[in-house]
Amino acid sequence: MKSCHTEVIINAPVSKVWDILLDVERYPIWNPSILKTWGTLKEGRLIFAHVAPLQAIVPIQITSLKKEKELIWKGTLLSPSIIKGAHYYRLQALDKEQTLLQHGEEFTGSMSRFIPSLMLSKLKASYQYHNQKLKIIAERGNK
Numbered sequence: 001m002k003s004c005h006t007e008v009i010i011n012a013p014v015s016k017v018w019d020i021l022l023d024v025e026r027y028p029i030w031n032p033s034i035l036k037t038w039g040t041l042k043e044g045r046l047i048f049a050h051v052a053p054l055q056a057i058v059p060i061q062i063t064s065l066k067k068e069k070e071l072i073w074k075g076t077l078l079s080p081s082i083i084k085g086a087h088y089y090r091l092q093a094l095d096k097e098q099t100l101l102q103h104g105e106e107f108t109g110s111m112s113r114f115i116p117s118l119m120l121s122k123l124k125a126s127y128q129y130h131n132q133k134l135k136i137i138a139e140r141g142n143k
Contacts, residue, residue: 005104
């Protein structure tokens with residue numbers, strides 16, 4: 001299985017970071033990969049995202065939504081047996097005013113083993129970039 005993992009400490013309460021993650025209409029502000037989203041985040045539900053790097057509208061299945069703990073969705077390219085990505089955001093309250101955000105993606109399917117390392121490096125850099133933008137938004141007013 002190929003994967004990409006990032007993490008950042010955010011100087012804001014876990015509840016504030018969680019609220020930002022749930023506000024899908026504002027994703028384009030901090031996540032440059034998402035141009036627009038449609039739908040409501042609810043476990044088991046399907047939402048749609050216009051994903052910039054793919055230049056496509058992608059159906060995304062919300063597979064886990066645990067308040068202030070994790071948000072996981074799965075997206076499919078071509079078919080689940082070919083390549084599927086499980087995109088995750090995991091939150092951990094370090095104290096009342098600090099949150100650890102773990103953010104990444106795990107790929108499965110017959111073609112996932114052929115994902116080039118360069119592509120995973122670019123994906124990781126993209127995730128680190130939008131982690132930093134999320135951090136800036138969450139930390140506004142907290143200092």
